[in-house]
Amino acid sequence: MESPQQPSGSINPFASPSVAGEMVNVVPDGYQVEGNRIVGGEKIVLPEICAKCCDKGHETLNSKRRKKDLYWIHPAVYILLFFQIIIFLIVYLILRKKCQLEYSLCRSCSSRVRLNWLFFTISLAIAMSGIVIAIVMETPWPIVIFFLGLFAMIYFAVCANGPLLVATYSNNKFYLRGGSPEYLAAIDVHVDATSPVSAILAEDGRMG
Numbered sequence: 001m002e003s004p005q006q007p008s009g010s011i012n013p014f015a016s017p018s019v020a021g022e023m024v025n026v027v028p029d030g031y032q033v034e035g036n037r038i039v040g041g042e043k044i045v046l047p048e049i050c051a052k053c054c055d056k057g058h059e060t061l062n063s064k065r066r067k068k069d070l071y072w073i074h075p076a077v078y079i080l081l082f083f084q085i086i087i088f089l090i091v092y093l094i095l096r097k098k099c100q101l102e103y104s105l106c107r108s109c110s111s112r113v114r115l116n117w118l119f120f121t122i123s124l125a126i127a128m129s130g131i132v133i134a135i136v137m138e139t140p141w142p143i144v145i146f147f148l149g150l151f152a153m154i155y156f157a158v159c160a161n162g163p164l165l166v167a168t169y170s171n172n173k174f175y176l177r178g179g180s181p182e183y184l185a186a187i188d189v190h191v192d193a194t195s196p197v198s199a200i201l202a203e204d205g206r207m208g
């Protein structure tokens, strides 16, 4: 991404510090905060505030931008799971609604997420070894190891995922849950403060 120089850096609260190669101008866009939900369309760009701990990370220097595709499907479709998983998958792929989410995590939250994925992989290996031991020893008790690994996998996957997930979808809008009250308050303020900046940037042709 190019690094446009802000003509007047004081206008934009998101203006990055003047460090070559580190400048990423993020113009929060496509969302509003309603109650405890972040509401937006197919693309939601959240400000450079850590979505987990609300750390502003000196704007860009200590935060990492993350892009994630979130999906939503009407809960009734899950009933198909009881009949035919293949039919469920086909219907799921056809009917799912996609939201491109862009948000920030500070470096420490980022590494915590990576650590959780590492634990997830280790848990997977433990679960698999339970099955292998059960087969090799021809005894059922190592299945306990499998279930322990499975529960650990679910736990670490939940920890590594998020924090923002789709709560519901209606009238072509995604309602995201998982933002802490502090985070919602912080990003709500930012949108109000930057709306005029978005317009200016758009006229300059720098942002979409």
Ligand SMILES: [Zn+2]
Binding pocket: 050, 051, 052, 053, 054, 055, 105, 106, 107, 108, 109, 110
């Ligand atoms: Zn953080």
